[in-house]
Amino acid sequence: MSLEEKIQQFPTSPGVYLMRDAAGEIIYVGKARSLRQRVRSYFSASGDSRYHVKFLMAKVADIDVVLTDTEKEALLLENTLIKKHHPRYNLSLKDDKTYFSLRLDPDEEFPRFSVVRKRPHDTARYFGPYSSGLAAREVLRQMIRMFPLRHYPLTTCMSRSRPCLYHQIGQCSAPCHGLITNDAYRVLVNGAMLFLEGKGRQLVAEFKRRMIDASEHMLYEEAARWRNLLRSIEVTVEKQKVVLRGGDSDVVGYYRDGSRVELSLLFIRAGVLSGSRLFSVSWELDDGAAVSAFLQQYYIGGAFIPEEILLPLDIEDNVALSELLGELKGSRVSLLVPQRGTKQELVALAGKNAASACRERDDKRAAAEAVLLDLAKRLQLTRIPQRIECYDISTIQGRFSVGSRVVFTSGRADTNNYRHYRIRTVDGQDDFAMLREVFLRRFRSESINKDGMPDLVVVDGGIGQLNAVQEILAELGLAGSFDLASLAKSRVLHDASAAAVRKSDERIYLPGRKNPVVLRQNSAPLLLLAAIRDEAHRFAIEYHRKLRGKEGIASEIETISGIGPKRRTVLLKHFGSLQRLKEATVEEITAVPGMNRTAADALYKGLHDE
Secondary structure, eight states, rough: OOOOHHHSSSSSSEEEEEEOOOTTTTEEEEEEEEEEHHHHHHHHTTTOOOOHHHHHHHHHHHEEEEEOOOOOHHHHHHHHHHHHOOTTOOOOOTTTOOOEEEOOTTSSSSOOEESSSSOSSSSOOEEEEESHHHHHHHHHHHHHHSSSSOOOOOHHHTTTTSOOOHHTTSSSOOOOGSOHHHHHHHHHHHHHHHHTOOOHHHHHHHHHHHHHHHHTTOOOHHHHHHHHHHHHHHHHHHHOBOOOSSSSSEEEEEEEEEEEEEEEEEEEEEEEEEEEEEEEOOSSSSSSHHHHHHHHHHHHTOOOSSEEOOOOOTTTTHHHHHHHHHHTTTSOEEEOOOSHHHHHHHHHHHHHHHHHHHHHHHHHHHHHHHHHHHHHHHHSSSOOSHHHEEEEEEEETTTTEEEEEEEEEETOGGGGGOEEEEOSOOSSOOOOHHHHHHHHHHHHHHHHHHHHOOOOEEEEEEHHHHHHHHHHHHHHOOOSSSEEEEEEOEEOOOOOOOOSSSEOOOOOOTTTTTTOOOOOOTTTHHHHHHHHHHHHHHHHHHHHHHHHHHHHHHHHTSSSSOHHHHHHHHHHHHSSEEEEHHHHHHHHHHTTTTTOOHHHHHHHHHHHHO
């Protein structure tokens, strides 16, 4: 049966279609209200004449369909299949896990804020999203200055003999020591939630009423406390500008450059513009499908869903997506395309942000290319080093020895390709042997097939490290497969007669060259190499310290009766470090899964020499 005949037999009901290439690989997943009509439109001579669609259809060898009862179910299934198969021609939000929110559980005794990534379906309140953990923690610091809520878990606070340092500097009301009543603490919690909801003006009015009321009853200390809260809140509220009347909204804008689409998202909470987010994706099909795919992956992935989403253009599945998001939110969600007024201006602003971000990315890419070209020229490399790998070893007297690999792609850190290597075959302090083990594991055939080959490999050290790596690569039959260099750190020159401290230059050693290459200090190529070297060192040290911390817990508690390997592992995961375990109370240790009171008592006494 030909593909055209197969399509004629497709049903007219909702569902999902999967396009496969000649090798049977899924290259595109789509949804449709009518499967037959939608799929036929791709092959119709007068249907879809866009270049990208023609390019896709030239690769399609077969199409499968999966039926659903409703278009909304088709949306969910499409999203699930895209995450499972990662088709080449579907949009993919690779940084979908970097959302941060502030969490507060009102049902908790003396609630406090915490920074979280995910938003599970529970009774807690979530505020955000914020573009990074740093941004979320900065908001949290500002909140604590205005609303002195507790900082630490309640069990930790209660175990202290006196209030913590935050209480002494006025950033904690010390509910754990009874220095504030439940009702007064609840007022602070409600005020913090109102502030994060963008209802600052309502909050100012309420606190002014409380201040006046306390003053009239001659409760001057309480009135002063409300006055101080008001001052800190009013400073922030004055900076906020209402851009929309109403509830929460997200504004979507986009800019297209060939197959690259830049998406901008503006967050409006209680009418106030509170933040933004940018996404850069590769997309071969039309703009409406790109915006629709973005909305599905972003909001179904667990992000906060507002009451209203403003779009730059109509999307085919507007009604079904509105229903689906409404079910996830628990209330009505509107997808609108404003044609005039403030809302249309906000959509235009989001589009300008997307265009500006695209130009900025292009400028950064061009600058990075220029640096790589200059580096290749100055070091006489055989190619422009688009992929640079750097290796480093970290050890203390041969113990907890680790190796690290960091990767820079197109001049930027590619953290997805960073790797740690726990040294297994080398005993004692032998850096060259450790480096050999790392290279043997990195450049075995399965690793090459998975990670590919670098353009330039940089090792930390001097001519000795460079010669050692050359021997290893020759042993592996990889001599000349890529460029190689070693970077020796600058050192302080000991000159008692000098008026100021002097340092030697950073030196670059290359194969077949006796004397090092000395680039102009602070030049862009040298700064890039130094940044890569320092990143490899940081990455190795970080893993090394982690292993030492784990070993520290095991060595301290392995001699205590009743604490075996399983309990050591659970305690390590729960507390993270020996210091935190020592600071824990018997009750906190008992609460760890797998522990009981007897074992917790023995552990506590063992750690405190009782």
